[in-house]
Amino acid sequence: MHALDFIDPGTPAVPEPAAGAVKQVTVEIDGFSVTVPDGTSIMRAASQLGNQIPKLCATSSLKAFGSCRLCLVEIEGRKGYPASCTTTVADGMKIRTQSEKLGQLRGNVLELYLSDHPSEAECCSSNNRCELHEMAAAAGVSESRYSLSGVDGIAAGRTHQHSSKDESNPYFVFNQDACIVCSRCVRACDEVQGTFALTIEGRGFDSKVSASQAESFLDSECVSCGACVEACPTTALTEKSVLSLGKAEQAIATTCAYCGVGCTFKAEMKGEQVIRMVPYREGHANHGHACVKGRFAYGYATHADRITKPMIRSKITDPWREVSWDEAINYAAAEFKRIQAKYGRDSVGGITSSRCTNEETFLVQKLVRAAFGNNNVDTCARVCHSPTGYGLKNTIGESAGTQEFDSVMQADVIMLIGANPTEGHPVFASQMKRRLRQGAKLIVIDPRQIKLVRTPHIEADYHLQLRPGTNVALMNSIAHVIVTEGLAHDEYITDRCEAQSWEKWQAFVSDPKNSPEAMEAITGVPAMAVRAAARLYGSAPNGAIYYGLGVTEHSQGTTMVMAIANLAMATGNLGRVGVGVNPLRGQNNVQGSCDMGSFPHEFSGYRHVSDDAVRATFESEWGVELDSEPGLRIPNMFEAALDGSFRALYIQGEDIAQSDPNTNHVTAALTAMECVVVQDLFLNESAKFAHVFFPGSSFLEKNGTFTNAERRIGRVRKVMQPLGGLEDWEATVRFSNALGYPMSYTHPSQIMDEIAALTPTFTGVSYEKLDKLGSIQWPCNEAAPDGTPTMHIGQFVRGKGKFFVTDYVPTREKTTSRFPLLLTTGRILTQYNVGAQTRRTLNVVWHDEDRLEIHPHDADVRGILEGDWVGIASRAGETVLRAQVTDRVQPGVVYTTFHFPESGANVVTTDNSDWATNCPEYKVTAVQVVKVNQPSEWQKRYHELTERNTRIRRDADVHV
Amino acid sequence: MHIDYLVRMANDIGAFFANEEDKKVAAASIRQHIHRYWDPRMRSRIIAYYNETGGGELEGPVRAAIQQLAEETAAKA
Numbered sequence A: 001m002h003a004l005d006f007i008d009p010g011t012p013a014v015p016e017p018a019a020g021a022v023k024q025v026t027v028e029i030d031g032f033s034v035t036v037p038d039g040t041s042i043m044r045a046a047s048q049l050g051n052q053i054p055k056l057c058a059t060s061s062l063k064a065f066g067s068c069r070l071c072l073v074e075i076e077g078r079k080g081y082p083a084s085c086t087t088t089v090a091d092g093m094k095i096r097t098q099s100e101k102l103g104q105l106r107g108n109v110l111e112l113y114l115s116d117h118p119s120e121a122e123c124c125s126s127n128n129r130c131e132l133h134e135m136a137a138a139a140g141v142s143e144s145r146y147s148l149s150g151v152d153g154i155a156a157g158r159t160h161q162h163s164s165k166d167e168s169n170p171y172f173v174f175n176q177d178a179c180i181v182c183s184r185c186v187r188a189c190d191e192v193q194g195t196f197a198l199t200i201e202g203r204g205f206d207s208k209v210s211a212s213q214a215e216s217f218l219d220s221e222c223v224s225c226g227a228c229v230e231a232c233p234t235t236a237l238t239e240k241s242v243l244s245l246g247k248a249e250q251a252i253a254t255t256c257a258y259c260g261v262g263c264t265f266k267a268e269m270k271g272e273q274v275i276r277m278v279p280y281r282e283g284h285a286n287h288g289h290a291c292v293k294g295r296f297a298y299g300y301a302t303h304a305d306r307i308t309k310p311m312i313r314s315k316i317t318d319p320w321r322e323v324s325w326d327e328a329i330n331y332a333a334a335e336f337k338r339i340q341a342k343y344g345r346d347s348v349g350g351i352t353s354s355r356c357t358n359e360e361t362f363l364v365q366k367l368v369r370a371a372f373g374n375n376n377v378d379t380c381a382r383v384c385h386s387p388t389g390y391g392l393k394n395t396i397g398e399s400a401g402t403q404e405f406d407s408v409m410q411a412d413v414i415m416l417i418g419a420n421p422t423e424g425h426p427v428f429a430s431q432m433k434r435r436l437r438q439g440a441k442l443i444v445i446d447p448r449q450i451k452l453v454r455t456p457h458i459e460a461d462y463h464l465q466l467r468p469g470t471n472v473a474l475m476n477s478i479a480h481v482i483v484t485e486g487l488a489h490d491e492y493i494t495d496r497c498e499a500q501s502w503e504k505w506q507a508f509v510s511d512p513k514n515s516p517e518a519m520e521a522i523t524g525v526p527a528m529a530v531r532a533a534a535r536l537y538g539s540a541p542n543g544a545i546y547y548g549l550g551v552t553e554h555s556q557g558t559t560m561v562m563a564i565a566n567l568a569m570a571t572g573n574l575g576r577v578g579v580g581v582n583p584l585r586g587q588n589n590v591q592g593s594c595d596m597g598s599f600p601h602e603f604s605g606y607r608h609v610s611d612d613a614v615r616a617t618f619e620s621e622w623g624v625e626l627d628s629e630p631g632l633r634i635p636n637m638f639e640a641a642l643d644g645s646f647r648a649l650y651i652q653g654e655d656i657a658q659s660d661p662n663t664n665h666v667t668a669a670l671t672a673m674e675c676v677v678v679q680d681l682f683l684n685e686s687a688k689f690a691h692v693f694f695p696g697s698s699f700l701e702k703n704g705t706f707t708n709a710e711r712r713i714g715r716v717r718k719v720m721q722p723l724g725g726l727e728d729w730e731a732t733v734r735f736s737n738a739l740g741y742p743m744s745y746t747h748p749s750q751i752m753d754e755i756a757a758l759t760p761t762f763t764g765v766s767y768e769k770l771d772k773l774g775s776i777q778w779p780c781n782e783a784a785p786d787g788t789p790t791m792h793i794g795q796f797v798r799g800k801g802k803f804f805v806t807d808y809v810p811t812r813e814k815t816t817s818r819f820p821l822l823l824t825t826g827r828i829l830t831q832y833n834v835g836a837q838t839r840r841t842l843n844v845v846w847h848d849e850d851r852l853e854i855h856p857h858d859a860d861v862r863g864i865l866e867g868d869w870v871g872i873a874s875r876a877g878e879t880v881l882r883a884q885v886t887d888r889v890q891p892g893v894v895y896t897t898f899h900f901p902e903s904g905a906n907v908v909t910t911d912n913s914d915w916a917t918n919c920p921e922y923k924v925t926a927v928q929v930v931k932v933n934q935p936s937e938w939q940k941r942y943h944e945l946t947e948r949n950t951r952i953r954r955d956a957d958v959h960v
Numbered sequence B: 001m002h003i004d005y006l007v008r009m010a011n012d013i014g015a016f017f018a019n020e021e022d023k024k025v026a027a028a029s030i031r032q033h034i035h036r037y038w039d040p041r042m043r044s045r046i047i048a049y050y051n052e053t054g055g056g057e058l059e060g061p062v063r064a065a066i067q068q069l070a071e072e073t074a075a076k077a
């Protein structure tokens, strides 16, 4: 069932053409005239007049199908009764949507459907709407005169009633009784989601909806995106939450707090209870689609593990003591002041979160710079996309992706590097798959066989399955082909790029040492395939590059981002729709947290702290003197903690003890500090080393904005009161006041106004404008009052684009006889990042532990069978996981996810990092894998520590 | 701060500029990077290491870059 407040125009809008305008057509419907784009259905045109023609098999997210015959109309001068969903308007058409004959025909159709459908009382049992009963009520049909007996040889009294229900999916039920076989679900799965999990099985009376090969939904190919549930016009597919909680009363638009796609949702609420989340059709990032995380996995927000009281303790081995907000805040402030007095101004710092709002992030970095008086602030983007910022800023001038998601619909060749969108960015993956089914070509560059390499109706043209850590070598060899085979776009380069940098770069890549043939020994990719893929990208009218953490999380992460920008510039693939360089950001607000000045060396809008003019604007707005020297980055903070010069840390919404590499090193650093303040929903891994805990607020409990991977700023709206009493930004405000630096915001919109006043790319952004436009892509300022979907049109933000020579430098992390395999890491669809949220939802039915993927050959020589416990040892540490034997990974490479803390995936990863940004090299670790029969030493210690450091003594006298 | 850690970081930066034929330009770029992105305590630690030992483990133009930083600091003092 679609959203509470959605009026379904029945068929999709006519897509806007790449160039020019669509012809407009005027028709008359029941005497009213309406003008619509050519190609619009009669049904949609009528809807524009507020006239909802009865329908069952049509809905605007799907192509018209014309099977139910309920939407019939009469057209003057034409015989018969055409279906209004499949018939498009023609100039001057005169259409009637109501007549006695039409009423009769529709009545018959409805009675037939009703004859094999649960009664209104059974079906619509107050909790849900059923379009069939709504249509019947509107048409005045209340009961059926039909019985199915005798029709088409159907035995007397035979119906589909009381067939079995499929309740296997944790979030929705399939009840065949109520199914009218309109195939809206099947088409939603195909057209919207692109998974092709559903079919109509059988014919005639026996036809029914079936998941994969007549499997249960849970066992089938279904990825639980929920598109079919929303498309279903009856109660056949219904959310379990709706069945148990009843019908929502209001719908509030907000933004998903999971991945960087940043889908817009309507939170359907009953009081303060979420009944369900429905993706918003007007959402610019998702156009009404969602994935299993955003649509269904919000239960963590009210999970029993939520910590809702502030807590303090003087030693990390003490039990926690619940206290009032005032006591917790005053304690933290006193500690920070004491530590600064003793060890100096620079001995404290803060970490902002990509999971928090722009406003909250901005405040934390302001607190560090203005109240702590130093620049020791960093954000978790350090460990994911910091190379993107550095690489793109230096080559083309702005630290952000160049396109909007919709741009992919005009790409001819898509190059996907080190990203796994069907798992990490599912809604964008659905859009990309739609484009690929229309015929766009696909090049996948990934050590692992990701789903997009081969999935229903899609097959990558080339999968360059390189060895982990050789990205730059491969990219240079692709560039070699482009330049030496004359595929570079000379005119574009002359016009838009720095000539000297081009000369140098093209001489560099043309060197035979960079040819695919020479590089083959390093990358392991056949030279022929590299040449063919390079030619495909180089000769595409529109070539678009999408990339993920497989690019950035390497010792040459920044070099690779530059290599990507070089390639796009050399082929003229920047500065228009359909092309571009597009980093797929992991978490919801990675882009935003970077934009907001979370890095130790720059203010919001990516301006260096040593820039006197910029600093002066902040100093006058904030009324304090600011430090002109860069502060510590996260890994540097750890080093400084270990040498005693860094003693206190305020961490908002991050879990560095789980997400950062070389866990033993991180926890040693945290243990060395005197005051760690953790603000989070749960007692996370880092909280085990904390002295103060501020209860965090979930995205449902606060106002703010998130900025997605396409620079789109979207509103987050409060739908319930914060369980801990304060929204996260409110806690920061109180902390700052206690430290003696006054902040007086009463609403996040005031924080956004300050951001706009201080940041040239945000000057036009306000909550008022966000309410009006729905969302805004920055830059949004005088030059672009409604925002900027495509960047670098006409010229680069930098002025002239600059090519950088990108020598391949092998990582220090080398395989040896002791550590003969390369471990690389990634994500899966149903879990999110450190898993703190998704592990506390029913999503665990799909993934309840991290597994180690190993190639059958490597498993075989080690005597490892599917499901065996295996020890994984690297130079940094050792952990134990269960094996999954699969040829998705190549021989010599093993792979795991890191969603569960007890897996200890990061116990194994090392502290090698990107040369420019210190982004850790998560993607390459030399390891040995052996069969074992007990957990690792680390895991044993982990369990002891969990036991000891998370005790809470609940006897405090608490006032807020 | 562990000097090995800083030396390794500095050499990683140097590796990116290794292709630069003009070693003066390479050294200036490395110096500039460290100046813009390293916190002062990291810079003073590596400068102290250079002053005390001559920076034997700093590879190629990295040593010249740190030398520049050391000279600038000395000039300011």
Ligand code: SF4
Residues within 6 Å of the ligand: A185, A188, A189, A193, A195, A196, A197, A198, A221, A222, A223, A224, A225, A226, A227, A228, A229
């Ligand atoms: S939930 Fe999504 S993937 Fe599963 S059957 Fe429905 S549309 Fe297909």
Ligand code: SF4
Residues within 6 Å of the ligand: A256, A257, A258, A259, A260, A261, A262, A263, A286, A289, A290, A291, A292, A293, A294, A295, A425, A426, A427, A428
């Ligand atoms: S997790 Fe990502 S794709 Fe899924 S609903 Fe949220 S923003 Fe959309």
Ligand code: FES
Residues within 6 Å of the ligand: A054, A055, A056, A057, A058, A065, A066, A067, A068, A069, A070, A071, A083, A084, A085, A086
């Ligand atoms: S809605 Fe047009 S035929 Fe079903």
